[in-house]
Amino acid sequence: MGVTLDDDARQYLAAFEDVTGVDGRDCLVTGGDGDDDRHARSNVAVSRSQSRSNSNSNSNSGSGERDRRNGAASAASEKRLLIVVANGRMGEAIGPDGRTVKRFEDRVGMPVRLVEDADDPATFVANALAPAAVYNVTISENEDTVAYVEVADEDRGVAIGSNGRTIEAARRLAERHFDVDDVQLI
Numbered sequence: 001m002g003v004t005l006d007d008d009a010r011q012y013l014a015a016f017e018d019v020t021g022v023d024g025r026d027c028l029v030t031g032g033d034g035d036d037d038r039h040a041r042s043n044v045a046v047s048r049s050q051s052r053s054n055s056n057s058n059s060n061s062g063s064g065e066r067d068r069r070n071g072a073a074s075a076a077s078e079k080r081l082l083i084v085v086a087n088g089r090m091g092e093a094i095g096p097d098g099r100t101v102k103r104f105e106d107r108v109g110m111p112v113r114l115v116e117d118a119d120d121p122a123t124f125v126a127n128a129l130a131p132a133a134v135y136n137v138t139i140s141e142n143e144d145t146v147a148y149v150e151v152a153d154e155d156r157g158v159a160i161g162s163n164g165r166t167i168e169a170a171r172r173l174a175e176r177h178f179d180v181d182d183v184q185l186i
Contacts, residue, residue: 121178128170132159
């Protein structure tokens with residue numbers, strides 16, 4: 001299945017390839033206000049200024065507990081760039097001690113999560129849920145195509161992610177790349 005990229009996504013991928021020297025296969029922006037199933041949108045300057053104003057308002061709060069709650073909420077809604085990396089090139093994309101991907105994060109002004117591409121849907125879903133320990137992925141093709149994922153009990157939280165971000169990203173990417181309708185943890 002081919003993935004269609006808009007101009008913004010192509011620009012992010014070009015910048016990714018320029019910084020890392022690694023081919024990017026897909027690009028999505030997740031989180032932030034109005035998060036939906038759209039391709040990458042660039043408003044880096046706006047998101048930077050919003051992040052600064054949010055962090056300033058949180059630091060002026062009178063309650064430490066409120067700061068933690070606000071920080072958790074803004075971290076969950078913070079924009080994040082998802083890049084699907086060419087199969088076998090993840091180490092190059094990350095770089096020694098994460099310096100290469102950090103350089104790219106600095107360039108685009110938002111956190112980046114890398115997912116390694118794969119030739120089959122089961123491996124792709126497992127890669128999308130990393131670093132969770134995935135034991136098995138079964139693809140069921142009845143009325144809907146569903147990926148049932150068996151993860152270590154201690155890694156269920158990692159596979160789900162903060163406010164469901166990791167599993168939702170896995171669902172979106174699996175649908176875009178392999179027409180998988182849902183990803184469920186068992």
